[in-house]
Amino acid sequence: MAASASSRSKTQKNAGPAEFTRDQELHAYREMLLIRRFEEKAGQMYGMGLIGGFCHLYIGQEAVVVGMQMVAKEGDQIITGYRDHGHMLVCGMDPKGVMAELTGRRGGLSKGKGGSMHMFSKEKHFYGGHGIVGAQVSLGTGLAFANHYRGNGNVSMVYFGDGAANQGQVYESFNMAELWKLPAVYIIENNRYAMGTAVTRASAQSDFSKRGLSFNIPGEQVDGMDVRAVRAAGEKALAWCREGKGPYILEMQTYRYRGHSMSDPAKYRSKEEVQKMREEHDPIEQVRGRLLREKFATEDELKAIDAKVRAIVAEAAEFATNDPEPDPSELWTDILV
Amino acid sequence: MAVNILMPALSPTMEQGKLAKWVKKVGDTVKSGDVLAEIETDKATMEVEAVDEGVLAAILIPDGTENVAVNTPIAIITAEGESADAVPAATSKPAPQDAGGEKPAAASMQSDLPAPPVVTVAAAPDVPPGTPMVAMTVREALRDAMAEEMRADEDVFIMGEEVAEYQGAYKITQGLLQEFGARRVIDTPITEHGFAGIGVGAAMTGLKPIVEFMTFNFAMQAIDQIINSAAKTLYMSGGQMGCPIVFRGPNGAAARVAAQHSQDFAAWYSQIPGLKVVAPYTAADYKGLMKSAIRDPNPIIFLENEILYGQTFDVPKLDDYTVPIGKARIHRTGKDVTLVSWSIGMTYAVKAAEELAKEGIEAEIIDLRTIRPMDTDTIIASVQKTGRCVTVEEGYPQSGVGAEIAARVMERAFDWLDAPVLRVTGKDVPMPYAANLEKLALPNVGEVIQAAKAVLYR
Numbered sequence: 198m199a200a201s202a203s204s205r206s207k208t209q210k211n212a213g214p215a216e217f218t219r220d221q222e223l224h225a226y227r228e229m230l231l232i233r234r235f236e237e238k239a240g241q242m243y244g245m246g247l248i249g250g251f252c253h254l255y256i257g258q259e260a261v262v263v264g265m266q267m268v269a270k271e272g273d274q275i276i277t278g279y280r281d282h283g284h285m286l287v288c289g290m291d292p293k294g295v296m297a298e299l300t301g302r303r304g305g306l307s308k309g310k311g312g313s314m315h316m317f318s319k320e321k322h323f324y325g326g327h328g329i330v331g332a333q334v335s336l337g338t339g340l341a342f343a344n345h346y347r348g349n350g351n352v353s354m355v356y357f358g359d360g361a362a363n364q365g366q367v368y369e370s371f372n373m374a375e376l377w378k379l380p381a382v383y384i385i386e387n388n389r390y391a392m393g394t395a396v397t398r399a400s401a402q403s404d405f406s407k408r409g410l411s412f413n414i415p416g417e418q419v420d421g422m423d424v425r426a427v428r429a430a431g432e433k434a435l436a437w438c439r440e441g442k443g444p445y446i447l448e449m450q451t452y453r454y455r456g457h458s459m460s461d462p463a464k465y466r467s468k469e470e471v472q473k474m475r476e477e478h479d480p481i482e483q484v485r486g487r488l489l490r491e492k493f494a495t496e497d498e499l500k501a502i503d504a505k506v507r508a509i510v511a512e513a514a515e516f517a518t519n520d521p522e523p524d525p526s527e528l529w530t531d532i533l534v
Numbered sequence: 535m536a537v538n539i540l541m542p543a544l545s546p547t548m549e550q551g552k553l554a555k556w557v558k559k560v561g562d563t564v565k566s567g568d569v570l571a572e573i574e575t576d577k578a579t580m581e582v583e584a585v586d587e588g589v590l591a592a593i594l595i596p597d598g599t600e601n602v603a604v605n606t607p608i609a610i611i612t613a614e615g616e617s618a619d620a621v622p623a624a625t626s627k628p629a630p631q632d633a634g635g636e637k638p639a640a641a642s643m644q645s646d647l648p649a650p651p652v653v654t655v656a657a658a659p660d661v662p663p664g665t666p667m668v669a670m671t672v673r674e675a676l677r678d679a680m681a682e683e684m685r686a687d688e689d690v691f692i693m694g695e696e697v698a699e700y701q702g703a704y705k706i707t708q709g710l711l712q713e714f715g716a717r718r719v720i721d722t723p724i725t726e727h728g729f730a731g732i733g734v735g736a737a738m739t740g741l742k743p744i745v746e747f748m749t750f751n752f753a754m755q756a757i758d759q760i761i762n763s764a765a766k767t768l769y770m771s772g773g774q775m776g777c778p779i780v781f782r783g784p785n786g787a788a789a790r791v792a793a794q795h796s797q798d799f800a801a802w803y804s805q806i807p808g809l810k811v812v813a814p815y816t817a818a819d820y821k822g823l824m825k826s827a828i829r830d831p832n833p834i835i836f837l838e839n840e841i842l843y844g845q846t847f848d849v850p851k852l853d854d855y856t857v858p859i860g861k862a863r864i865h866r867t868g869k870d871v872t873l874v875s876w877s878i879g880m881t882y883a884v885k886a887a888e889e890l891a892k893e894g895i896e897a898e899i900i901d902l903r904t905i906r907p908m909d910t911d912t913i914i915a916s917v918q919k920t921g922r923c924v925t926v927e928e929g930y931p932q933s934g935v936g937a938e939i940a941a942r943v944m945e946r947a948f949d950w951l952d953a954p955v956l957r958v959t960g961k962d963v964p965m966p967y968a969a970n971l972e973k974l975a976l977p978n979v980g981e982v983i984q985a986a987k988a989v990l991y992r
Contacts, residue, residue: 233566237567241585243542245543315771317770317771317774325767335732366727369728531769533768
């Protein structure tokens with residue numbers, strides 16, 4: 198499978214993914230680095246017992262949300278499953294609030310009542326953070342329905358994984374989205390494993406870009422490790438939706454470096470496979486390499502970005518460690534409006 | 535700055551583990567993401583990756599050490615050229631969970647569980663004297679309620695199977711397509727899970743969907759979206775994101791449609807915090823409660839009854855007739871025994887009360903109207919007067935709504951009870967098809983009379 202990914206990225210290199218400007222490269226670098234460092238810190242804090250329950254890290258997949266968000270417009274909604282920290286950071290949600298939610302504190306974005314998998318921001322148009330695999334696909338189609346109903350020109354960006362792609366409600370949603378020409382981009386983050394099950398063991402059709410064919414929904418496979426390819430594909434898909442042509446499917450071929458959750462030893466794949474992806478396809482290293490090669494930035498400038506990102510993450514961790522737990526009276530609030 | 539590497543917790547339940555093997559040696563340069571060591575937990579062998587960068591200056595726990603407690607310092611990483619002594623192992627930060635009183639919240643956690651808030655619902659406003667009444671069916675009352683709210687609020691729309699062109703499988707949405715058009719009266723494919731989720735997603739943006747299930751039996755396909763998405767999101771978002779949606783449709787048994795089409799779901803939904811559950815009996819209540827449900831900012835389960843659809847009642851002729859959710863109605867006053875029911879169950883209670891009156895027994899009938907939040911005060915006040923209580927429902931006995939009422943009466947009016955609370959319910963069987971068996975499976979007037987007499991020891 199690694200071979201198919203690399204050959205595909207080669208194809209796309211020949212096709213020439215749109216080159217980034219210096220500003221775009223630097224933006225993508227910083228955004229991806231923030232997610233990477235945030236997630237590493239979350240992993241560490243989980244290890245220290247500060248974060249409980251389930252915690253799914255986004256390390257390795259950063260280019261997907263960063264590239265897509267580069268072409269989103271104000272008002273476009275985002276919804277995803279439980280591997281959601283990166284999506285929130287890229288929406289501009291406060292890293293302190295995200296981390297404090299992970300530690301279950303009162304300053305968390307859900308006042309400590311949602312946890313890693315359940316956070317929301319009306320202001321940033323982030324609709325969760327959903328713990329039931331595939332549920333966000335119908336909900337995200339509902340966001341697209343609302344855009345269509347209101348005629349506001351916004352697009353719903355619906356993220357789900359290769360595992361969720363086998364849930365029945367995904368296809369119920371595809372059907373209605375195309376039937377009613379709803380503005381939804383379905384972004385399938387194919388990281389090759391649904392928990393411990395490799396795509397080929399779970400999917401009769403493992404080309405996820407074809408999953409909308411019987412509904413006439415166009416789709417394409419994208420090198421999800423190359424932020425430029427993601428951005429280019431996202432631009433096309435969002436334009437399609439805004440023109441009123443209905444939904445669009447993007448299969449992002451990506452990879453998670455860590456286990457499914459913190460307690461997953463990831464025995465279902467070889468260390469070599471992970472190492473190869475890290476060395477040859479790392480989304481951040483690709484941008485870093487180009488920044489240096491193109492002389493867009495010096496090592497020192499990149500180090501300065503790194504230091505700034507680390508400071509943001511350190512501040513978030515500090516806040517999330519020292520912020521008090523919710524007041525016990527919060528047990529009974531927010532059940533009904 | 536030198537930092538301690540602590541023994542990590544690698545699962546939600548891990549307290550200690552074995553430090554199986556160091557992958558890095560003292561003196562090695564360490565980058566973020568490098569594997570430092572392998573650790574055996576109770577479930578698996580896991581790799582520990584570095585977060586901080588620098589040089590592995592010291593290993594504090596050697597290969598093969600068993601039972602290393604979580605958060606024990608296991609190594610020190612220093613910046614290039616810095617001494618490991620910069621951070622003595624003893625200064626390792628204890629995890630805040632163990633910090634006891636140091637943490638602001640820890641002390642308050644020891645305080646007693648806070649009491650749940652007391653929910654008060656304003657009584658239904660009296661219908662002004664002299665208000666003309668108009669006889670209409672439950673079916674017409676529901677349609678009028680939805681039409682009035684759709685006229686008043688552009689954000690209200692209805693979606694479901696056959697609601698538009700077919701005019702409703704049970705003709706509840708008759709005429710709505712003609713008045714409001716296909717944008718707001720939307721025929722869906724047969725896809726309950728999907729369109730329930732679409733409705734919930736639309737509601738999260740502030741639209742006010744009415745989602746019709748052809749029957750609530752089919753809503754089992756959608757129950758994950760109803761409970762996990764609609765009911766819980768407000769809480770999980772810390773109050774940021776509500777879900778103003780009405781799920782409605784016929785609930786319970788119709789006639790001769792057998793087990794899969796005849797279940798009463800009142801008890802199921804009534805168990806869920808974050809939902810309101812309504813199950814009216816009269817056309818006036820159908821109209822007033824539907825209008826309140828559409829305006830309510832919370833997810834509402836509106837349980838209708840197919841047999842009641844065609845029944846006619848007087849409805850006040852008012853421009854804007856609403857009934858508050860969460861308020862029971864005393865349908866008949868009496869001093870001898872309290873009958874508590876709702877929806878189709880009321881038909882048995884009403885007939886039983888008429889029969890009992892012939893024998894000099896005056897039953898008080900409480901039409902609960904809303905199952906959640908339950909108007910316990912009205913039930914208790916009545917039981918304090920009569921000392922006896924019988925519940926009547928078509929649903930199953932185990933963990934049924936009647937069981938909940940019995941528990942509340944026992945908790946709050948034990949000293950007033952002159953007899954145990956009795957339940958008249960559907961029988962504990964899947965609904966049979968054969969006419970005679972179906973009749974046996976449902977409650978009947980005779981059973982209500984019998985139960986009332988039993989609690990009166992007559």
